[in-house]
Amino acid sequence: MTEKDLHYYEPASGHGLKHDPFNAIIAPRPIGWISSRDAKGNLNLAPYSFFNGFNYHPPIIGFSSTSWKDSVANIHETGEFVWNLATMDLAQQMNATAAHVAHDVNEFKISGLTAAPSRRVNVPRVAESPVSFECKVSQIIQLQGADGQKVQAWLTLGEVVAVHIDKAMIKDGVYQTALGRARSSAPAAGATILKSGLRPCSR
Numbered sequence: 114m115t116e117k118d119l120h121y122y123e124p125a126s127g128h129g130l131k132h133d134p135f136n137a138i139i140a141p142r143p144i145g146w147i148s149s150r151d152a153k154g155n156l157n158l159a160p161y162s163f164f165n166g167f168n169y170h171p172p173i174i175g176f177s178s179t180s181w182k183d184s185v186a187n188i189h190e191t192g193e194f195v196w197n198l199a200t201m202d203l204a205q206q207m208n209a210t211a212a213h214v215a216h217d218v219n220e221f222k223i224s225g226l227t228a229a230p231s232r233r234v235n236v237p238r239v240a241e242s243p244v245s246f247e248c249k250v251s252q253i254i255q256l257q258g259a260d261g262q263k264v265q266a267w268l269t270l271g272e273v274v275a276v277h278i279d280k281a282m283i284k285d286g287v288y289q290t291a292l293g294r295a296r297s298s299a300p301a302a303g304a305t306i307l308k309s310g311l312r313p314c315s316r
């Protein structure tokens with residue numbers, strides 16, 4: 114590849130394409146489907162694709178909120194959250210939980226999902242999801258640019274203190290990653306893996 118084969122841009126000056134390729138390049142991404150509860154007890158559930166795992170021992174996961182949204186506000190108040198695995202058969206409900214609704218609207222209810230009690234945190238998990246991590250917050254970091262200027266984005270990191278896995282996802286003692294991604298009523302597992310990972314998101 115030579116220079117003339119490359120589309121080069123500096124993000125601060127724009128990407129020069131029809132759509133910003135940033136999200137599409139960092140793909141597929143798992144979804145951080147985050148349940149939380151505010152100090153008054155209002156439940157919340159929302160998807161975050163700026164999500165990943167960052168450490169083994171203790172296990173630490175995190176997601177980034179591109180403004181001070183309800184999930185990060187709740188977690189800041191109570192110090193707890195739950196991550197739920199979003200599988201293809203839950204995609205419609207997962208999208209419904211991204212709705213911009215008033216703070217006290219419970220997304221479990223509007224998406225028709227069941228809030229199942231957790232064991233170590235006072236935040237429910239999604240009963241329909243085959244895997245959930247109960248988490249206690251370890252850090253909430255406001256992001257900043259290379260120039261040190263704060264940006265309106267917060268990375269919430271939490272230690273996984275309890276794990277729930279549907280036993281159907283474990284074969285001979287080994288967790289089946291592909292099964293989790295592909296779990297779907299759709300016939301083509303390969304396509305569903307792509308769809309679940311590459312799903313473009315608008316925020």
Ligand SMILES: Cc1cc2nc3c(=O)[nH]c(=O)nc-3n(C[C@H](O)[C@H](O)[C@H](O)COP(=O)(O)O)c2cc1C
Pocket residue numbers: 144157158159160161162163164177178179180182183184185207208210211212213214312313314315316
């Ligand atoms: C698939 C998907 C991925 C998303 N990823 C993010 C993300 O990484 N960060 C973010 O701030 N919002 C993201 N959003 C938008 C939030 O889900 C949306 O703003 C939601 O209303 C936030 O809910 P909350 O205020 O209850 O936390 C995503 C939406 C969808 C559908």
